[in-house]
Amino acid sequence: MSISLLSNTYNRQNWEDAEFPILCQTCLGDNPYIRMMKERYGQECKICNRPFTIFRWCPGARMRFKKTEICQTCSKLKNVCQTCLLDLEFGLPVQVRDEALEITDTIPKGQVNKEYFTQNAEVQMSLEQTPQPYGQLAKAQPPSDVLMKLARSAPYYKRNQPHICSFYVKGECKRGEECPYRHEKPTDPDDPLSNQNIRDRFYGVNDPVAEKLLSRYKELPQLETPEDKTVTTLYIGNVVDMDEQQLRDHFYQYGEIRSVTVVPKQSCAFVQFTQRDAAERAAKECFNKLVIDGKRLTVKWGKPASAQGTGGRSGDGGIFETNYEPVPGLPTVVPMPTNELKTDFFGLSSSSNAAVSATTTSFLPPPPMPPPDLGDYTSSLSYGHMSMPNASGMPPPLSSLRASVHYPSQDPSRVGSTAAHGKPNE
C-alpha cells in the first residue's frame, strides 16, 4: 500500500491528511499551550500501514516528545487515543473496555481484508453527521461498574516521562545532568508488563496491562451476603454528622425501610429493611460506592440476631424492637416461619402461600390489611383522631402518632408519604 509520494497516484485518496490529532488528556500534557509539529504522510500507521499525518509535541516540562502512532481512521474504529491507544473516554486499554461493555467488534487482520475494511469504515464514518464511536461501541451500555472502578479520574502524566537511559543501565552514561533520559533502574524483564506491543493493545488481545487491571478488579473486596435469610439489616459505617433522615432519603429507593438507627457514639448506623431482597439490592448497589453529603460511607451486612449472643439483646436488634410497638392482635407466639417467609414482618403468613411469595418478590409490598379482629382500629373514631390536628393547621404530634403506628408504612413522617400526610391509612 505504501507507495512513494511521487511515483504513483493510485489509491492516493486513501492517504490520510488531518488538521488535528485525536488525543487523550494525558498525552496532551498539563500545559494548555503546546506547539505541535505536523508532517503530512510522515509515517505509516502502525495498524493499517497507510501513510498518515503525524503530529509531534512535548507534553510539558521534563517530558519526552510524543507523536501520533496510528492513523485517525484506526483511532476512530476503536475510539482510542492516536498515541497511547487507550480508550478516549475511560483511559483504559481496549481489552478492558471491550470486556466491560461486552463489545465483540472484529477487525480483519489480513492485509487485503484490512484494507477493504478500513476503506468501508472510512466511507461510513464520513457519512455520519455527528461524530460518534464506530460499531458496537456506539450502542454500548452506559459505563459499567468495572469501568467506573478501574478508570482514572485524573490524567496520569507520569506516562509521558522520558524513557530509561539505556547507557545508564549499562553503567556508562557520560552525559550526567544533561542526559534527557531517565536515570533509573529498569523494571524486571520477567515482568509481563515489560513485554507489550502496539497491535495487541489495539486489537485488545493478550494485553498484559488489561490483564493486570482485570485481575485487580477481581481482587476487589466483594460483599458476602449472609446465609441467614432473616438478616435484613445493613451496617453503615463512617456516619459522622448525619441524621436519620439523610439515610432514609437514600435507602428508601431500594425498598421499604423498617427502621433507621444512628449510633453517633460509634459513628455508624443500621438500616433495617422490611424485605430481604430490598436489603440485598441496597447492599449490592451501595457497597463501596455510597457517598452521601460528600462523605464516603461503608456498607456491610448487619449481624444476624442469633450471632448477637444470648447475653441480652444489645445493639441494633434491641433498638429496632423499641422503635415500633408490636402490632396488636397478633398471636404472641408465632410459629417459626418457613425459609422463604422469614422476611415477612406483617403477619401475612395467615394468607395463602402463593400470595406471600408474590409480595416478597415485588419491589414494594401492597399495604397490608389490618388483622380482622381489629375493628376499632379502622373505625371512624380512630380515623378522626388522626385527622384532627391536621385540620387545625398543626402538624400531628409525633408521640401521639407513634402510639398508633405499628409499622413503617403507617408512619406519616416517613419519606415518600408526604402527599398522604395525616391520612396514613388511605
Add this chain to the structure above:
Amino acid sequence: MVKVRKGTKPPPDGWDLIEPTLDEIEAKMREAELAPHEGKRKVETLWPIFKIHHQKSRYIYDLYYKRKTISKELYDYCVKQSVADKNLIAQWKKQGYENLCCLRCIQPRDTNFNKKCICRVPKEKLEEGKVVECVHCGCRGCSG
C-alpha cells in the same frame, strides 16, 4: 603554523607577537580534527571544532576591540586571512549577542518553530535547574 595565503603583502607590525598564540590554537584545532569519534554522539563530533573556532575569533576580537593592543591593519589582515571570522565578530558587536557561541545557533531556519537555539535563552528565563547543552556546538548558554 597559521596558514598565510601566498602572494600577499607581508604581515603588518605586531604579527609576530600574536603568531605564537594563533599557532597554539591552530595546533589544538588540528588535534580536534584528528580526534576519534568513537564513543561520541553524532552531534557531539563537531562541538570541539566550533569551540576552537570561537576561541580564535575571540582572541583577535579581544585584542582589537577590548584591549585595543593591535593596529587596524593587523586586524584587517587577520580578517582577510580568515584567522578571525568576521561574521561572528559582527554579531558580537550587537547588543545581546556579546557572547554568541556560533552562527548556527542564531539561524532560525534550522529549527522546527523558526526560533533560535536553546543556548540563546537567558538563564533566568529557563525553568529552574534545567541544564542545556545545545546540539549545534555544545554551548551551555551564551546569553546574558
